[in-house]
Amino acid sequence: MATDELFYVVDFVNVGGLPMPLPLEITYSDGSVEKLTIPAEIWRYNNEKVSKLFVTDKEMVKIALDPHLALADADRTNNQFPREVVKSRFKLFKVKEEPNIMRQSETGEKDGGSKR
């Protein structure tokens, strides 16, 4: 049997312990993005580790888990393949806030109260 299709096997590990659906965002080499959600039932045979096969016509360049922050996930640093730098909470805290017009109008402050 000859086929031009590409086969990708993606391994998922349940680090936190709670079986949850797998909302995925797959980016292909032509720039197109596919979104799909795999139901939590995928964990029904093994709730620690699961492998999923993707058969595609296009080359896959990136796959991200939970792109819309829908899961109760404390560690977002392991949600992309290939890995990406994710801002830590500490860094986020230190980032200077954009001026907040709503707050400015409330307090009369010009800098929008970026003290936090």
Added chain:
Amino acid sequence: MKRLAIPCLLLSTCLLLAANATQAKQGEGTGAEAFAQLEQLLPTPGDARTASGAPGPEYWQQRADYVIRVELDDAKQRLIGSETITYQNLSPHALTYLWVQLEQNRFRPDSDDMLTARAPNFEEFPYRALEQLLSRRDFEGGFDIQKVVDGDGEPLSHRIVKTMMRIDLPEPLASGESFVFQIDWENNIIDGIASRARGGYEYFEEDDNYIYEIAQWYPRVAAYTDYDGWVNKQFLGRGEFTLELGDYRLEITVPGDHIVTATGVLQNTDEVLTATQRERLEVAETAAKSWRISTTVMTNSTSRLTITPGIRSFSRG
């Protein structure tokens, strides 16, 4: 040589046991879980069901009677069906909606069955597994529901959720009342050999013809029970069904050179069987053993069409 075989057998048994022991260490059924009491899993006893699980004094069970007309499109490997269901609410509750099972929808690409299929083990990956994967991927499966109407032909509001369909009733169905509705549908039949599905067709290249084994093929009312309410979980491709009791009147239209086997009582023997076949059928009715009605032998296969005493086929040429 015989002596040698025994130690080998013992060794393999030991290995199997060892494998089981390692498996038992992880997951469910270990430690406290293994000794958990069943009471919490069983339904609470009541008038309908005793604590032993047996029917109680107020036991009830729903009923659904079917009149189904179905036609096989041999050229396109497709079923075209229309059914009228008479649903009797024998429960003590009023129902505002009904759930209908659509098992064929598991072949849609967005079904839970397809989405939650795990990757095969590529270390021992047979050719057939690849064939199965690709055949399911290319198959345009699922019920094409064309009509959901009540007994007067008025459209019914309904919502399809993958392998389940909820039909909203125009007014609540009181206890003891019946509701008649009709569903028209079409669906493609899957390649049963490549996909290894429960039902499907097999193609014989030498003769350029098909044999069809049809299962899970018509929309059917889900069970409504005292212990679980509507049994409306998604069909994941494995497992069995709880269904309601009911009478079936079935009209199957197939090309003239086909023979149908099914459970039931054949109504139009004269129209669908040859004189010889009718004679054999008569013998079969009182025969102690299985009796062959048609001796057609499929090439490439040893399967023959037989009819067991008491079980007769339906067909219409």
